[in-house]
Amino acid sequence: MAQTSKQVERQEGGARGSEFKTSMATRYGFDRAFSILVTVAALVGVAVLAVLLIDVIGDGSGRLSLGFLTSFPSQIFPENSGIYPALIGSLWLLALTAIISVPLGLGAAVYLEEYAADTRINRMIEINISNLAGVPSVIYGLLGLGIFVQLLAPLTGGASVLTGALTLSLLILPVLIVTTREALRSIPRSIREGGYALGATRWEVIWSHLLPMALPGALTGMILALSRAIGEAAPILVVGAAAYQTYTTAGPFDGYMALPTQIYDWISRPQDVFQELAAAGIVVIMAVLLVANSVAIVLRNRFQQRS
Amino acid sequence: MTQSERTREEQRLTGVSRDRREGRRDAGRPPAGDNGTLGMKIQDLSAFYGGFKAVTDVSMDIRANKVTALIGPSGCGKSTYIRCLNRMHEVIPGARAEGSVTLGDQDIYAKGSDPVVIRRRVGMVFQKPNPFSKSIYENVAWGARINGFRGDVDELVERSLRQAALWDEVKDRLKESGYGLSGGQQQRLCIARTLAVEPEVILMDEPASALDPVSTQKIEDTMAELKKSYTVVIVTHNMQQAARISDYTGFFYIVNMGDPGRLWEFDETEKIFSNPERKETEDYVTGRFG
Numbered sequence: 398m399a400q401t402s403k404q405v406e407r408q409e410g411g412a413r414g415s416e417f418k419t420s421m422a423t424r425y426g427f428d429r430a431f432s433i434l435v436t437v438a439a440l441v442g443v444a445v446l447a448v449l450l451i452d453v454i455g456d457g458s459g460r461l462s463l464g465f466l467t468s469f470p471s472q473i474f475p476e477n478s479g480i481y482p483a484l485i486g487s488l489w490l491l492a493l494t495a496i497i498s499v500p501l502g503l504g505a506a507v508y509l510e511e512y513a514a515d516t517r518i519n520r521m522i523e524i525n526i527s528n529l530a531g532v533p534s535v536i537y538g539l540l541g542l543g544i545f546v547q548l549l550a551p552l553t554g555g556a557s558v559l560t561g562a563l564t565l566s567l568l569i570l571p572v573l574i575v576t577t578r579e580a581l582r583s584i585p586r587s588i589r590e591g592g593y594a595l596g597a598t599r600w601e602v603i604w605s606h607l608l609p610m611a612l613p614g615a616l617t618g619m620i621l622a623l624s625r626a627i628g629e630a631a632p633i634l635v636v637g638a639a640a641y642q643t644y645t646t647a648g649p650f651d652g653y654m655a656l657p658t659q660i661y662d663w664i665s666r667p668q669d670v671f672q673e674l675a676a677a678g679i680v681v682i683m684a685v686l687l688v689a690n691s692v693a694i695v696l697r698n699r700f701q702q703r704s
Numbered sequence: 705m706t707q708s709e710r711t712r713e714e715q716r717l718t719g720v721s722r723d724r725r726e727g728r729r730d731a732g733r734p735p736a737g738d739n740g741t742l743g744m745k746i747q748d749l750s751a752f753y754g755g756f757k758a759v760t761d762v763s764m765d766i767r768a769n770k771v772t773a774l775i776g777p778s779g780c781g782k783s784t785y786i787r788c789l790n791r792m793h794e795v796i797p798g799a800r801a802e803g804s805v806t807l808g809d810q811d812i813y814a815k816g817s818d819p820v821v822i823r824r825r826v827g828m829v830f831q832k833p834n835p836f837s838k839s840i841y842e843n844v845a846w847g848a849r850i851n852g853f854r855g856d857v858d859e860l861v862e863r864s865l866r867q868a869a870l871w872d873e874v875k876d877r878l879k880e881s882g883y884g885l886s887g888g889q890q891q892r893l894c895i896a897r898t899l900a901v902e903p904e905v906i907l908m909d910e911p912a913s914a915l916d917p918v919s920t921q922k923i924e925d926t927m928a929e930l931k932k933s934y935t936v937v938i939v940t941h942n943m944q945q946a947a948r949i950s951d952y953t954g955f956f957y958i959v960n961m962g963d964p965g966r967l968w969e970f971d972e973t974e975k976i977f978s979n980p981e982r983k984e985t986e987d988y989v990t991g992r993f994g
Contacts, residue, residue: 514797515797587832587834589795590792590795591830591835592836593792593795594792594828594830595827595847595851595897595898596821596822596825596850597847597850605850606837606838
């Protein structure tokens with residue numbers, strides 16, 4: 398019985414064989430065309446960045462020197478202008494924003510992914526967090542102005558670098574939360590069950606297994622989010638980044654300058670020398686981003702290797 | 705009307721014959737003349753996923769230091785049932801269980817009974833090997849450490865790995881990741897980490913179904929060794945495996961699609977495989993369905 402059906406199948410297979418008409422040349426043609434298409438897509442991004450870099454370095458190279466990094470800006474002697482206070486201010490912003498937003502982002506993601514029951518309120522929170530990621534950054538600036546600069550002035554010191562960092566933290570929290578949740582969600586449930594089955598509490602499972610496993614993915618989110626934060630001009634302009642100051646930021650309650658606002662200030666002046674300064678400033682901010690990203694990527698790779 | 709009376713009434717109305725009803729009521733009773741000590745006593749256990757009843761009214765006496773196998777067609781509630789024995793079932797959102805499961809002199813579903821404590825006493829090995837993303841050593845040591853183990857951790861890790869028949873294969877690379885092991889080794893690592901918290905009962909949910917025959921053999925050998933010190937309950941789809949390794953066998957069965965699974969027959973393994981009471985059991989163990 399089984400044999401007969403097999404024979405029938407074979408006959409049918411043979412009969413069907415003659416109905417296969419195919420041109421390998423056409424199929425490989427599409428194959429090649431597609432691979433060219435995606436290569437071009439990838440190259441466009443890289444090319445635009447390269448053109449931008451070459452252009453900016455060309456414009457700013459005359460101004461790039463150690464002196465540029467260590468001098469204060471000057472409107473009277475623009476040739477001697479430097480970016481020092483803005484660079485220090487941006488590093489302060491970067492560090493404070495990371496310190497504020499990373500624990501909050503991780504915490505919120507852990508809550509939503511591991512603790513929150515599937516209730517209407519929690520679903521609302523989830524949808525709103527995704528929506529917040531799309532709110533224009535200047536709106537966050539206005540929010541920061543209302544809450545951190547004015548309402549909480551006794552705590553934040555008004556237009557301080559802490560205020561700027563708090564505002565930027567608000568801006569990047571949605572991105573941090575979403576990427577960390579994705580990282581947590583990609584951990585199979587069997588890991589959690591394996592932990593519980595040994596008599597572990599939820600906290601023990603989260604701390605020992607879930608957070609270490611989610612860290613590489615969460616770090617990628619942090620890299621992207623902090624890169625965005627340090628490049629933002631609009632929100633920190635609104636919350637009072639200084640256009641000029643005669644000292645460098647030395648504590649969280651000090652005033653601050655920042656690279657993007659400094660560049661914005663220079664670029665809005667018509668003289669050539671300010672345009673060059675702006676270009677040099679752009680090179681510096683890109684270098685800062687590159688260094689910060691490299692550190693994060695090295696960290697991520699180290700964590701990935703361990704797991 | 706009590707719960708069981710209602711169930712019987714339901715069965716009468718749905719036309720299940722009288723001897724089947726009697727059979728079900730007798731299913732969990734220990735075989736006559738058996739004088740082994742009791743490991744766990746399950747009474748009228750039902751399990752739910754939200755509004756869906758997946759397992760109904762299982763009563764079963766599990767003998768200490770014996771291997772109890774649970775067999776039956778797919779979807780008849782074996783895995784759900786075994787997960788109720790260490791309160792892992794309720795980890796799934798919306799899942800809950802009713803009835804009583806007595807371990808020693810404690811009902812693990814009693815008010816105030818702590819699932820975290822229960823799960824240490826009743827360990828579990830899952831269908832798919834699920835080692836932690838840590839070193840082999842840490843995989844074994846972690847559970848003991850969080851449970852407050854104060855002894856020599858090195859010694860505990862070695863002893864657990866030896867019991868799980870894995871020590872010789874990994875003793876030179878304890879610091880390497882557990883993910884670097886083969887599937888069979890990973891499963892034995894999961895057994896070792898379960899043993900390291902020194903449970904009283906070990907539940908195994910198809911522990912060898914994802915493994916090759918050689919690894920399966922090693923797991924089975926391990927189990928024969930384990931029952932000297934532990935009570936073992938194992939779900940398996942492999943009838944030969946159940947026949948080879950178990951002392952008692954429970955057959956789960958589902959009458960109609962969508963009905964909850966039931967314990968259809970429970971007896972000494974030899975009896976189940978040679979001379980079962982019920983027709984469905986015989987059909988299943990002789991491979992006529994499932």
